[in-house]
Amino acid sequence: MLALVTWHAEQGAAIMTASTVPPPAVRTGRRLPRRPRLGAPQRVFDTTFSGVGLTMAAWFFALSLLPSLLPRGAAVQGVASGVTVMIGYGFGATCQWLWRYLGIPAVPGRARRVLVLVLVGLGLWAAVFTGWRQVGWQNEIRTLYGMEPSSPSTWPVIIGVTVALTVLILVVSRSLRLLFRTVFGWLGRRLPRRVAVVVGSAVLLALIWSLLTGVLVNGFFTVANAIFAPRDTLIAEDMNRPQVPERSGSPQSLSSWELLGRQGRYFVGGGPTVAELDRANGGGAKEPIRVYAGLRSADTVQGRADLLLAELKRSGAFSRKVLVVATTTGTGFLDQNGTDPLEFLWNGDTAIGGVQYSYLPSWISLLADQDAVRETSRVVFDTVHTYWATLPEASRPKLYLYGLSLGSFGVESILGSINVINEPVDGALMSGPPFVNELHARLTAGREPGSPAYLPVYEKGRTVRFTAEQDGLGRGGATWGPTRLVYLQHASDPIVFFSPSMAFAEPEWLKDGQRGPDVSPRMGWFPIVTMWQVLLDLPGAGSIPMGYGHLYSATANLESWVAVTQPPDWTPERTATLASILEKRPYKDT
Template structure:
C-alpha cells in the first residue's frame, strides 16, 4: 500500500462516518455559490440569496410551526411560516451586512466551510423535526378545544403558501433595498459615504412609513367603509319592526327601524320573550326594554346620545330595576350571550341601550375607530348618567356598563374618565378586552403578587375582579365594594393577549404557573416569531368552539352578571338550569362546547 493510499483511507473513512455533515457542507457550498459576489447588489429577480439569511430564515420557519394560542388551518400556517421565514431572512441578511459594514473579519477556508455546514445541518434538522411534530402539536390544541384531529394532508398547502408569501416579501424587501441604494448614491455625491448611508436609510424608512400609514392604511379604511356601509343599510325581506313599544323601531319610537343598521335591527327584534323567561323563572316576567340608535339615526355623536336618553324615557327604562348602557362592537353588534342572561336573571325587568358608531367589523374598527368609540361611549354615559343622577336613589334602576371586545375598550374609557365617588355606577362587565385597553394593561401589570398574568387578582378584588370560562369572579375571596367590575377573558384569546412586545420579550402569561388551562403546554416563545403567530391568530379568534379564543359563552356571562348584579331569588339549581337553557340556544358564531355541571 502506498503512502498516499494510507493517508487517503482515514479521510475516506471519516467522510463515510459522517454523511450528514458531508451533505451539510455540500449544501453550505451551494448556499455560498448562490450568494451574490461581495459588494454587488442583487437584482430584484436574481436567484441569489444571503447564506446567513437563508439559514436564519429556516430556523424562524421551524419555530413558526410550534403551537400558539389557537389551532391553525393550513393556509394560515403557511402565511405564518412564510412571514417568519422572510423575517428571519431579513434579520440574517441585515446582520451580515452590518458586520461587513463594520469591518468584522469573516471566517475563511475550512473554518468557513465548517461553520456553514454546521449551521445548515442545524437548520435542516430543526425544519424536519418541527415538520414531523407540527401535526401532533396542532392536534393537542384541537383535542383541548374538542375539535376533530387533522392529518398531514395539509402539508402541500402549507409548503406552497410558505414559499409564495416568503417570495413576495423578499421581492418587496429587494424593492426597498433598491430604493435605499438609489437614495444613498444620490446623497453620496454630496456627503461622505457613511453619512450618506445613514441618511439614506432614514429617508427610506420615513417614506415607507408615510406611504404605509398615509396611503395604504387610509386607502384600506376608506375602501372598507365603502364596502361595508351598503350592507348595513340592506333590510332583508323577512325583517320586521318590533311590535312592542318598549323596543326602538317599534310603535311610537323616536328612531326609524330602517336606520338602526343590521345589528341594531337584530338586537331590538331579538332576545328572550316573556314566555321564554317565564319558562325558566316560573312566571311574572316582563318584556325587556331594548333601546338602540343607529349611525344614520342622527348626524352627530351628541345627537345620538340625546336620542338614546329620549328613547329610554319613552320606553319606561328608568322604571325598571336594572339599566345597562352597552357599548357595541364596530358594526354595532351586541352579543346575545352577554345581554340575554341578564334579562333572564332579572325576570325581564331590565333595559339595555346601545349605539352604533361604525360600519366596520371589529377587527378593522379596532384600528380605525378607537377615538370614535371613546367619544360615543363617553357622550352616551354622560348624557344618561346626568339624568339618572337626578332620580330618587330609592326608585331609580341600578346602572351598569357592558362591552364586548372593542365595546370593552369603550367601557374602559368611561371608567377612566369618571370618579366613582362623585359619579357612581353599580358595576360593569368587560368581556374580551382588546390589547389596546390601557386600564386592563395597568391592572395586569400591578396585580397582586402570586396571581397569574392570564387571570390576575388586583387590589384583593375590592372593586375589580377577573373571571374566565373555567373560573368565576368568586375565585377572588374577600369583601367586594358597592361598585363591582368584572373582566371576563380567556387565556387563549389573542385579542386580549397580543402585544408588540412579544417580538423581543417572552410574555408573563407563558411563564410557569401563569399559563391558562386553555393554552397549549407546548406553546413557547421565540423572538419575533411568537408575535407573528399571535398576530395572525387574531383573524381566527372567532372561528373556534364557544368558550375559547374570542367566543365567550352565555353561561360564563351569566356567572359574571350574577356576581355583579346579585339578582334575588336564585339558587344553584336555578342558575344551573338557566345555564343549560342558555348553552342550548343558537348563536351566530357557534354553540357552546362548555360542559355545564349538574
C-alpha cells in the same frame, strides 16, 4: 417594513463599502473581490443569497410551525411561515453583514466548511422535524377545543402559501434595493459619497414611512368603510322587526327601523320572549326593553345619545329594576350571550341601550375607532347618567355598564370619567377586554403575588374581579363591595393577551405557573416570532368553538351577571337551571 429590513440586511455591506474610500490593495498573488460602486447597476431579481440568512430562514421556518394560542388553518400557517422565514433570513443576513463590517476574521478552511455543514444540517433537521410534528401539535389544540382534527393533506397549501409570500417579500425588498441604489447614484454625482447615502436614505425612508402610515393606512380604512357601510343598510330576511313599544324600530319607536343599522336591527329583534322567560322563571315576566341608535340615526354623537335617552324614556326603561348602558363593538354588535342571560336572570325587568359608532368589524375598528368609541361611550353615558341621577334613588333602576371586546374599552373610558365619582354606577361587566385597555393592563400589572397573569386577583377582589369559563369570581377576599366590576377573559384569547412588547420580552402569561388551562403547554416564546404568531391569531379569535378564544359562553356571562347585579334570594341551583336553558338556545352569529 419587513421588505425594508430584508433589503437593508442584504445591501448594508455594499452601501457602507461604497461610501468608504477603500485602502490600497495589497498584492498577495490573488485577485481581490470586486467592491460594488455607489450607484452601480443592480438586478432586481438577483439570484445571490446570504448563506447565513438561508440557514436562519430554515430555523425560523421550524419556529413558525410551533403552536400559538389558537389552532391555525393551512393558509394562515402559510402566512405565518412565509413572514417568519423572511424575518429569519433578514436576521441572518444582517448578522453576516455585521460580522464582515466589523472586520472579524472568518473561520478558515476546513473548519469553516464543517461549521457550515453542521449549521445547515441542524437547520434542515429542525425544519423537517417540526414539519413532521406540526399536524400533531395543531391537533392537540383542536382536540382541546373540541374541533375536528386536521391531516397532512394541508401541507401543499402551507408550502404553496409560504413560497408565494416569501417570493413576494423578496421581490419587494430587492425592488427597494434598486430604488435606493438608483437614488444614491443620482445624488452621488452631485454630492460627496457619504452625504449622498445619508441624505438619500433619510429622504426615501421618510417617504416610505409616510406612505405606509399615511396614504396606505388611510386608504385602507377608507376602502374598508366603503365596503362595510352598504352592508349596514341591508335588511335581511332573518331580521324580525319588533311590534311591541318596548323595542326601538317598532311602530311606536322614535328610532327608525331602517336607520338602526344591521347589528341594531338584530339586537332589537332578538332576545328572549315573555313566554320563554315565563317558562324559565315560573311566570311574571315582563317584555325586556331594548333600545338602540344607529350610526345614521343622527348626524352627531350627541344627537344619537339624545335619541337613545328619548327612547329609554318612551319605553319606560327608568321604571325597570336594571338599566344597562351597553357599548357596542365596531359594527354595532351586542353579543346575545352577554345580553340574553341578564334578561333571563331578572325575568325581563331590564332595559338595555346601545349606540353604534362604526361600520367596521372589530379587528379593523380596534385600530381605527378608538377615539370614536371613547367619545361615543362618554357622551352616551353622560347623557343617560345626567337624567338618571335626577330620579329618586329609591325608585330609579340600578345602573350597570356592559361591553364586549372594544366595547369594554368604551366601558373603561366611562369608568375613568370624573362624572362617575359623585354618582357611581352599580357595576360593570367587561368581556374579552382587548390589549389596548389601559385600566385592565394596570390592574393585571398590580395583581397580588401568586395570582396568575391570565386570571389576576387585585386588592383581594374588593371592587374588581377576574373570571373565565370556569367561574373564578370566588377568588379573593370575603368582602366584595356594592359596586362590582368583572372582567370575563379566556387565557386563549389573543385579543386580550397580544402585546407588541412580546417581540422582545416573554409575556408573563406564558411563564411557569402563569399559563391558563386552555393554552397549549407546547407553546413557547421566541423573540419576534411569537408576537407575529399571536398577531395572526387575532382575526381568527372569533372563529373557534364557544368558550375559547374571543367567544364567551352564555353560562360564563350569566355567572358574571349574577355576581355583578346580585339578584335577591338567588341560589347556585337557579344559576345552573338558567345555564342549562341558555346553552340550549341557538347562538346567532350576525
